[in-house]
Amino acid sequence: MPLRPDTVAKIQDYARRYPSAQSAILPALWAVQYEQGYVTDEALAEVATHLKLPPSLIEATSSFYSMFLTRPEGRHEVMICVNAPCMLRGADAIVAYAEQRLGIRDGQTTSDGAITLRSTIECLGACGGAPMMQVDHRFEENLTPDRINAIFDHLRTAPAFHEQPPAEKKPARRTPTVSGEITRSGPSGARARTRKASK
Amino acid sequence: MGLKPVLTKDFGTEGLRQLDAYERTGGYAGYKKALSEIKPDDLVELVKKSGLRGRGGAGFPTGNKWSFLPKGMYPRYLVCNADESEPGCFKDRYLIEESPHQVLEGILIAAFAIGCNTAFIYIRGEYLPQYEALESAIEEATAAGYIGKNVLKSGFDVDVILHRGAGAYICGEETALLTSLEGYRGEPRLKPPFPAVKGLYGKPTVVNNVETVANLPHIVVNGADWFASMGTPTGKGTRVWCMSGHVNRPGNYELENGTPIRELIMEHGGGVWKNRRLKAFQPGGASMMVLLPEHLDVGLDFDAIQKAGSLAGAGAMVVMDETTCMVDAARRYVKFFHHESCGKCTPCREGTFWMSNLFDRFEFGEARPGDVDLLLDMGYNIDGRSFCPLGDASTWFPRSVIKYFRDEFEQHIAEKGCPFRKETEAAVAVA
Numbered sequence: 001m002p003l004r005p006d007t008v009a010k011i012q013d014y015a016r017r018y019p020s021a022q023s024a025i026l027p028a029l030w031a032v033q034y035e036q037g038y039v040t041d042e043a044l045a046e047v048a049t050h051l052k053l054p055p056s057l058i059e060a061t062s063s064f065y066s067m068f069l070t071r072p073e074g075r076h077e078v079m080i081c082v083n084a085p086c087m088l089r090g091a092d093a094i095v096a097y098a099e100q101r102l103g104i105r106d107g108q109t110t111s112d113g114a115i116t117l118r119s120t121i122e123c124l125g126a127c128g129g130a131p132m133m134q135v136d137h138r139f140e141e142n143l144t145p146d147r148i149n150a151i152f153d154h155l156r157t158a159p160a161f162h163e164q165p166p167a168e169k170k171p172a173r174r175t176p177t178v179s180g181e182i183t184r185s186g187p188s189g190a191r192a193r194t195r196k197a198s199k
Numbered sequence: 200m201g202l203k204p205v206l207t208k209d210f211g212t213e214g215l216r217q218l219d220a221y222e223r224t225g226g227y228a229g230y231k232k233a234l235s236e237i238k239p240d241d242l243v244e245l246v247k248k249s250g251l252r253g254r255g256g257a258g259f260p261t262g263n264k265w266s267f268l269p270k271g272m273y274p275r276y277l278v279c280n281a282d283e284s285e286p287g288c289f290k291d292r293y294l295i296e297e298s299p300h301q302v303l304e305g306i307l308i309a310a311f312a313i314g315c316n317t318a319f320i321y322i323r324g325e326y327l328p329q330y331e332a333l334e335s336a337i338e339e340a341t342a343a344g345y346i347g348k349n350v351l352k353s354g355f356d357v358d359v360i361l362h363r364g365a366g367a368y369i370c371g372e373e374t375a376l377l378t379s380l381e382g383y384r385g386e387p388r389l390k391p392p393f394p395a396v397k398g399l400y401g402k403p404t405v406v407n408n409v410e411t412v413a414n415l416p417h418i419v420v421n422g423a424d425w426f427a428s429m430g431t432p433t434g435k436g437t438r439v440w441c442m443s444g445h446v447n448r449p450g451n452y453e454l455e456n457g458t459p460i461r462e463l464i465m466e467h468g469g470g471v472w473k474n475r476r477l478k479a480f481q482p483g484g485a486s487m488m489v490l491l492p493e494h495l496d497v498g499l500d501f502d503a504i505q506k507a508g509s510l511a512g513a514g515a516m517v518v519m520d521e522t523t524c525m526v527d528a529a530r531r532y533v534k535f536f537h538h539e540s541c542g543k544c545t546p547c548r549e550g551t552f553w554m555s556n557l558f559d560r561f562e563f564g565e566a567r568p569g570d571v572d573l574l575l576d577m578g579y580n581i582d583g584r585s586f587c588p589l590g591d592a593s594t595w596f597p598r599s600v601i602k603y604f605r606d607e608f609e610q611h612i613a614e615k616g617c618p619f620r621k622e623t624e625a626a627v628a629v630a
Contacts, residue, residue, distance in 0.1 A: 017360060019274075019317065019400055022382030026365055030324075057382075064384035064541075065365035067324045083286045084485065084531040085443040085517050121535050122368060123286035123485070124325055127443030127517070128450040137327035 003046055007035045011050045021051045025061045029068055037162045038069035066122070074109040074116035075160035078151075079134045082119050085127035094131045094143050095119045101152060114156050136161040201462060203429060203437045203455040206413050210297040216332055218339040221300040227345060229416030230304050233311055234353040237419070242312035246415070248423035250435035255280055255371075255408030256483070256513045258434075258501040265313050267395035268403045276404040277315040279306050279412055280376060281322040281329075284368040285484035286535060287515030290439040291409035293451045295322075295329040298413075299336035303359070305412030307345060308419060310357050313405055317358050321376050324365040333361055368539035372587050373406040375541065386543045387587035410439060410514070430456030434500040438514050444480075445520035447472050454499055461495040464518055475520040479603070483512025485532045486592030488599035489525070508599070524619035525604040526611055529597040530558035536593035547590025550581035554597065561608060564616035571608045575601060 003011075010031045014024035028051060032043045039062060048055040062068050080098060082091045095106075102110050102117055109116045126132040129141025133151075140151055158164075204210075214220035221227070233242055247262030268275055279302070283291035295302055302320075310318045322330050337359050340346050348356045362380055369375045370385040377399045379385035398404020414436060418426045427435045434456040440463055443449045447469030454463060464470065464480065471477050479489045482499075488509040490497070497507045504511045519528065537551035554577050560566040578594035585591050601608060610618055 020381065023362075023380060025382040026363065026379070029365070030363060061382055061384055065324070065367055067366035082531065083535055084528045085287050085515075087528065087531050088444040088517070088519060088523060121531065121538050122366065123284060123288075123535065125283055125289045125292050125323070127287050127289055127515070128441060130443060130449070134325065137325070139328075 001036065001040075001042070003032065003043060004035055007031050008046075008050060011047060015051050022053060022057070024051055025053075025058055026065070029058075029062050029065075033068060034162055037160060038072055040070075074113055075163075076115050076136050076155045076158065077118065077134075077161075078115055078155070079118045079120045079124065081122075081124045081126070081130070081132055081134075083121055083123045085123070086130040086132060089130040091119075091131040094133070094148070097145055098133075098148055098152075101148065112156070115152065200455050200458040202452065202467065204453050205417055205429075205437050206294060206301065206410070206439060207297070207451070207453045215298050216300075216336070218300060218336070218343060221298065225420070226300055226416070227304055229419035230307050230311075230345065231351065233308050233419050234351055234355060239312050239314055242308070242419070245423050246312065246418060249418045249426040250423075250430075250433075251411065251414055251418065251426065252434065252501065253408055254410035254414075254438065254514065256285070256510075258511065261407065261411055264395065264407075265309075265405055267393065268313055268405065269396060272403050273314070274317065274402055275313055275315045276399040276402055277306065277310045277313060277318040278373075278376065278380065278399060278404060278406045279309075279318065279320045279409060280371065280373065280406050281320055281326070281333075281409045282364055282371040282376060283326075283409070283513070284323055284371050284539075285486065285513045285515065286532065287443055287481070287484045287517045288441050288513045289443075290441045290451055290514055292326055292329055293441075294409055294413050294439065295326070295332055299329075299332040300340065301413050301416060302409055303333065303336050303340055304345075305415040306359060307340075307350075307357060308415045309405070309407060309412055310359075311355055315405070316356050317360065319380060319399070320359065320361045321370070321380055322361065322363055323370075324363055327363075330361065330363055337361060367541070368535075369541045369587075369589055372589060375587065376406065377404065384541070386541050387589075389586075408513075431498065431500045431503070433502045438499065438511075440499065440514050440516050442468050442516045442518065444516075444518040445472050445475065445523070446470065446518045456500045457498040457503070459496050459498055460490075460516070463499060463516060464495070468516075468518065471518065471520050473520070475522065477518065478521045478523050479519045479525065481509070481517040481519070481596065482515065483510045484515040484517075485535060486510075486588075486595055487512045487515075488595050489603060491603060522619065524617055525600045525607050526558070526561050527617060527619065529600045530555075530562055532596050533558050533593060536589065540589065540593075544586035544590060546581045546584040547586070547593065550577055550585075550590065551593050553577055554581075554593070558597075561611045562617050562620070564611075564614075566608075566612045568612060570612065571601060571605060574608075 011028040014027040015021040028047045044058050045055050048058045106119045126139050131143045132141040209224040243265050251261045252258040367385045370379045374388040375385045394404040439453045452467045477492045481489050494507045501511045533554045537555040540547045540551050542548045578598045582591045582594045
C-alpha cells in the first residue's frame with residue numbers, strides 16, 4: 001500500500017529540515033507507522049526513495065529500534081513495566097491479573113484483535129506512579145484491578161491509535177484523574193503534591 | 200538544606216505549559232537578559248563560576264564542557280538529551296511535562312552561549328505527550344520571536360529541531376545519541392575524539408541533559424553567586440530526585456544538594472510503606488550500587504554518594520523494604536541491560552546474556568554452589584572491558600548486592616529457589 005500524499009509530504013519536509021537527509025529516517029518511520037500502524041518492507045522502500053538513500057540503510061536503522069512494528073498487531077498496545085522499581089510495587093501481580101483478564105500472555109493479541117499485551121523490561125519512566133502501564137503511548141499509573149478493568153473495557157471498542165482523529169492525540173491539559181476514568185495523560189508522581197493554587 | 204524549589208518553583212501554576220503563563224512567572228527573562236546584556240564568552244564564564252555540574256549522570260561541570268569546543272570551528276551543535284531511560288528516573292519527563300518552556304529557554308541560552316545556530320532535542324520515543332508538549336512550546340516560542348533569525352534584534356539566529364527516538368536505552372549515552380540522531384543504528388562511538396571536538400555530523404557538539412539546561416535561566420537571572428550559595432562546595436544548586444519503590448509518597452522532589460538521604464526518604468517520602476523496615480536503597484538509577492540503612496545520613500551530592508560507595512547518577516532513589524528479594528531486584532536490572540545491550544561489543548552483548556541466565560538460575564532454583572563466584576567473575580570480565588559505560592554499569596548493582604547480601608544468594612542455592620517468591624505468588628493470588 002503506497003503512502004498517503006500527506007505522509008510523503010511530511011517525509012520530504014523532514015529530509016529538508018535536517019542538515020543530513022539520513023537524520024530524517026526515524027521521523028519518516030514514525031510518520032509511516034502513524035499512518036499505517038506498522039512499517040512494511042514496501043514502506044521502507046518508499047521511504048528510501050523519498051530520502052534518496054539505499055533501502056538497506058533504512059532497514060539497518062529501523063531494525064535497531066524496538067518501537068517500530070513490522071507486522072500488524074492489536075489495535076491497542078498495552079505495555080506493563082516489570083523493571084525493578086515497578087516490581088517493588090507489585091507489577092508482577094498486575095501482569096498476572098492482566099494476563100488472566102485478557103486470556104493472553106506477553107507478546108500475544110486478544111482474539112478480537114483489540115489488545116496486544118507486553119510485559120516489558122525497558123523502564124518506561126513512570127517509577128513514581130508504579131505499577132504502571134503504557135496504553136498507546138499514554139501512561140496509566142498507580143494501577144489497581146478496577147482501573148485495569150476500566151481501561152480494558154474502553155480499549156475493546158476504541159479505535160486504534162493511528163486511526164483516531166488528530167485532535168484526540170493532543171494530551172489533555174491537567175485533566176484531573178478520576179478513579180476508573182480514562183484520561184489522556186495521567187499525573188506524574190509528584191504533581192499532586194507540588195500543585196499550587198492558580199495565581 | 201532540604202526542599203528547595205528552583206526549577207519546580209512554579210510547577211502547578213495554571214497553564215504553565217503555555218507561553219503566556221510561563222512568562223508571567225518570569226519566563227524568558229534569562230534568555231532576554233543573556234541576549235541583550237551578556238556576551239557569549241561571559242555566559243560560559245558565568246556558568247563555569249556557578250559550579251553547575253551536568254545532571255545527566257556523570258556530573259561533569261557544564262561550563263567546562265562548553266569551553267572544550269575548539270575556537271573558530273563552525274557550525275556547532277547543541278543537543279539536549281531527553282532520552283531519559285534509566286530505570287528509576289522520571290525527572291526529565293516531569294520537568295518537560297510541567298514546564299516545557301523552561302527546558303526550551305535553557306536550550307536557547309546554551310545555544311547562544313556556545314554560538315550554535317541549530318539545537319536538537321532528542322527525546323525518547325515513549326514520551327509522546329512530552330514530545331507534544333515540547334513541540335507546542337517550540338511553536339509558541341517561534342511565533343513569539345524567540346526562535347528564528349535575528350532573535351530580538353540581537354543578531355542571533357537559532358533553530359530548534361525536536362527529534363524523537365524509537366525505543367533504545369543506549370541512545371542516552373551521548374555518542375550513541377549522536378549516532379542515532381544522524382540516522383544510524385544507535386551504537387556508541389569511541390572517545391576520543393569527544394563530541395566537543397567531533398560530534399554530530401563530525402562537528403563540535405555539546406550534549407546537555409534536560410535538568411542541566413533547565414537550571415540555566417535561573418543562573419542567568421540570579422547570578423552565579425546565588426547558584427553557588429546553594430548546595431555543597433563541589434555540588435552546587437539543587438537536584439530533582441525521583442523517588443520510587445517502597446515509600447509512602449513516591450515522586451519527584453527538588454532538594455538542595457547535600458540534604459541527607461534520610462530526609463528525602465523518611466520525611467518527604469513519608470518513610471517506608473506498610474510500617475516496614477528499610478532494607479536497602481539505590482541512588483542514581485539502575486546502574487548504580489546499592490546502599491544500606493547505615494548510609495542514610497550521607498548527603499545527596501555527587502561526591503558524598505561516591506564516597507559512600509555508590510553514584511548519584513541521574514538522580515533516582517529506589518527504596519527497598521525488608522521483604523525485597525535483592526536477587527530478584529538485581530535480576531530485573533540485568534535482564535534490562537541484556538535487553539538494551541546494543542550488541543556492538545562482546546563483553547556487554549554476551550556478558551549480560553550470561554549474567555541474565557545465571558540470575559534466572561538463582562531465582563528459579565537451579566543455581567549451583569559456586570555460582571555466586573561465577574557471577575562475580577562475569578562481572579569483572581564485563582566491567583572495564585565494555586565499549587561504553589552501559590556494559591560496565593550492568594555489573595555494578597549486582598556486584599554491590601553480592602557484597603552486602605551474599606547470604607541471600609546462598610539461600611537461593613540452599614533452598615532451591617527464591618525464599619521471597621512465595622509471598623509474591625500469594626499477592627498474585629489475591630489480585
